Amino acid sequence: MVEEAGGIRVRVREFGGGVREVSLRHGVSVSELIKSLGYIIEEYVVTVNGTIVTEDYLVNDGDEVVIYPVVSGG
Amino acid sequence: MANCSICGKQAVYIVKSGGLALCKKHFLEYFDRKVRRTIRKNKLFNKNDHIVIAVSGGKDSLSLLHYVVNLSRRAKMGWRITALTIDEGISGYRDYTIKRVKELSSTLGVELKIASFKEYFSYTLDEVVKISREKGLPYLPCTYCGVFRRYLLNKVSREIGGTVLATAHHLDDVVQTYLINIFSNNWSNIYKLTPSLTSIHKLFVRRVKPFYEVLEKETTLYAILNGLYPSERAECPYAPLSFRWQVRKVLNYLEESRPGLKYSTMRSLMEATSLKNVASSEAMTCRVCGEPSSHEVCKACQLRAELGLLEVRG
Numbered sequence: 001m002v003e004e005a006g007g008i009r010v011r012v013r014e015f016g017g018g019v020r021e022v023s024l025r026h027g028v029s030v031s032e033l034i035k036s037l038g039y040i041i042e043e044y045v046v047t048v049n050g051t052i053v054t055e056d057y058l059v060n061d062g063d064e065v066v067i068y069p070v071v072s073g074g
Numbered sequence: 075m076a077n078c079s080i081c082g083k084q085a086v087y088i089v090k091s092g093g094l095a096l097c098k099k100h101f102l103e104y105f106d107r108k109v110r111r112t113i114r115k116n117k118l119f120n121k122n123d124h125i126v127i128a129v130s131g132g133k134d135s136l137s138l139l140h141y142v143v144n145l146s147r148r149a150k151m152g153w154r155i156t157a158l159t160i161d162e163g164i165s166g167y168r169d170y171t172i173k174r175v176k177e178l179s180s181t182l183g184v185e186l187k188i189a190s191f192k193e194y195f196s197y198t199l200d201e202v203v204k205i206s207r208e209k210g211l212p213y214l215p216c217t218y219c220g221v222f223r224r225y226l227l228n229k230v231s232r233e234i235g236g237t238v239l240a241t242a243h244h245l246d247d248v249v250q251t252y253l254i255n256i257f258s259n260n261w262s263n264i265y266k267l268t269p270s271l272t273s274i275h276k277l278f279v280r281r282v283k284p285f286y287e288v289l290e291k292e293t294t295l296y297a298i299l300n301g302l303y304p305s306e307r308a309e310c311p312y313a314p315l316s317f318r319w320q321v322r323k324v325l326n327y328l329e330e331s332r333p334g335l336k337y338s339t340m341r342s343l344m345e346a347t348s349l350k351n352v353a354s355s356e357a358m359t360c361r362v363c364g365e366p367s368s369h370e371v372c373k374a375c376q377l378r379a380e381l382g383l384l385e386v387r388g
Contacts, residue, residue, distance in 0.1 A: 016306060042326040045294050052086040052298065054076045054095065070294040071322060072132050072309060 015068045024059065031055035034067065042057065043070045061068035077217070085226060087295055098299055105296050109141060109284050116269040118282040119238060122152040126236035128227050129157045130178075133172025133297035133304060134242035136178055140302055142240065143182045158230055158239075160223050161190035163198020167310055174304060189230045191222055195290035197383060203312070218377060225374040229365060231279040243283045246290035249336050250321045252343045262368075265350050267343055274310050274357050274364040289336065323379035362386055 007025040012033070025032065030053055034041045041055050045068040048057060059065065076085040078097035085095035089104070096104055107232055113119060127142060129135040139157055146153045157179045172188065179186040192198050197205070199222070203215045231239045248267055255263045271287040272278070285293060297303040313319060329335050359365070360372035362384070367373070371386055378384035 015303075040323075040326045040330050042291065042329050045291065046300060051084070052098075052295070054085050054088050056088075057075045068294065068298060068303060070291045071326070072134075 010063040012065045030057045102220040112286050124154040124237045126158050126231040126239045128241045129175050131174040134293045137293050137297045138242040138300045156185045159188045188338050218315040233256045239279045239281045244285040244288050249339045
């Protein structure tokens with residue numbers, strides 16, 4: 001599990017969905033964060049503080065993460 | 075954090091199969107190279123073509139419209155471009171996506187034609203689904219939508235003088251369709267899964283897929299980087315009911331653990347289609363409506379007959 005008390009906290013917003021605050025250990029990558037939320041990295045493009053990042057990007061305390069679904073119906 | 079393998083700036087994308095990291099500028103160049111290669115290799119567009127672009131208002135089709143209009147300005151091939159939107163009549167969904175198509179067409183200065191199921195078939199998709207359920211017919215909404223939409227895209231493209239119809243099907247779509255047809259052992263459909271589909275039928279408008287070799291993740295990134303990603307999430311309420319939805323999930327899980335799997339599946343498809351050089355479709359004429367068809371009565375007329383919306387004799 002990447003979620004851990006005493007680590008860092010980031011806000012995660014799924015595009016078109018709600019916002020949640022997540023506690024993580026230090027040194028967690030975007031890829032690990034997405035996996036811990038139960039998602040597949042293949043299905044999302046991620047921004048941190050408004051900038052598109054690759055999945056190896058390490059999130060920091062207070063980061064605002066937005067995940068954009070790649071998969072759309074219709 | 076990965077840096078661009080070319081210029082060292084912060085990367086926005088990693089090409090896993092090629093071990094490359096790309097910044098915004100180099101990702102857009104990579105995207106452009108890939109699409110132009112598909113267009114050139116498969117001769118998708120000719121000089122002075124009237125290109126009709128099927129635009130639903132989703133990120134993929136908005137990206138295709140944006141891409142082709144910009145390519146047209148650079149290529150100077152004398153293309154005329156028209157955006158074509160099919161309004162299936164799905165309440166709470168299509169109205170919103172049509173608004174996006176109108177906005178982008180107007181920004182790009184492109185003509186827009188909207189054709190609806192209601193206008194051509196007298197019923198919206200919502201009404202068709204309701205009748206189908208009442209009659210206990212075994213079809214999912216996506217079956218009606220797919221058949222009727224393809225039918226109208228061809229018919230209306232022809233009516234407005236289009237010489238080629240471009241759709242935003244990307245590599246993920248194509249690979250999903252390939253697998254779905256393998257599962258149902260439908261090889262005649264597999265042989266049609268080429269970047270360009272023609273027919274000897276004079277009423278069939280050549281159909282092309284410029285994003286054939288582009289991943290869905292790449293079209294999404296193209297959309298975000300060009301400000302085309304929808305500002306609100308609008309999803310077809312029927313989409314999660316389809317088998318395609320499940321296949322897509324499985325493929326994405328597999329791709330995560332085996333990067334490059336989608337490309338290798340695509341190569342398998344190319345191998346299959348090259349074995350039988352049948353990039354043609356719908357050579358017969360439907361005896362009910364007169365449109366190109368693979369059967370004596372086209373699928374759109376068959377479905378309407380089963381719904382009780384059309385009388386087919388004989």
